[in-house]
Amino acid sequence: MNFVIATEANPFIAELPDFKEVLMQVAPPHLIYKNFYIYIEQKDADEAIGLLREADLLESTHLLVKTEGSPGEDFFDYGFHVDGATCLFADELSAFRFLDGNGLQMEMALIQLEEHLIFKAANGIYFAANHYTELIMGIVKAYGVKVEFLDLDKWCKKI
Secondary structure (H helix, E strand, C coil), X not given: CEEEEEEEECHHHHHCHHHHHHHHHHCCCCEEECCEEEECCHHXXXXXXXXXXXXXXXXXXXXXXXXXEEECCCHHHHEEEECCEEEEEHHHEEEEEEEECCHHXXXXXXXXXXXXXXXXXXXXXXXXXXXXXXHHHXXXXXXXXXXXXXXXXXXXXXX
16 A cells, blocks of 8 residues: 555646646656546655646645555545556545454454445555444444554655
């Protein structure tokens, strides 16, 4: 699991091939998805942000979780796939992992949680929408399972 930065350009950028060429030369992105230009390094994202802002084409910036695993039912509301990579919008998510409970308890809790999960990362971290945190806590408590919620903001600062 890594964190990357996406600059969201105004869709009008598609009508400006010369500008896109300059953007690619000044701040080449790691990945491109629609009008999202995705960067690994903050300094590269800052270059793109400055250029897009100067041209009045910057819509927004997003912190993304780049991870591997399997999508849940609501995945496409909170993430996307691009060039073999999976990206999730970090600011809209809560992340947790199981700490304690027997296999059957965890399995039953996961069945109950399944419709609320956005993504299950290969490293055993589960992602759900922020507004489901209390619901998740209630479900795991009912099954006698313990989970740990991860502070994505602190993880972001490690990059």
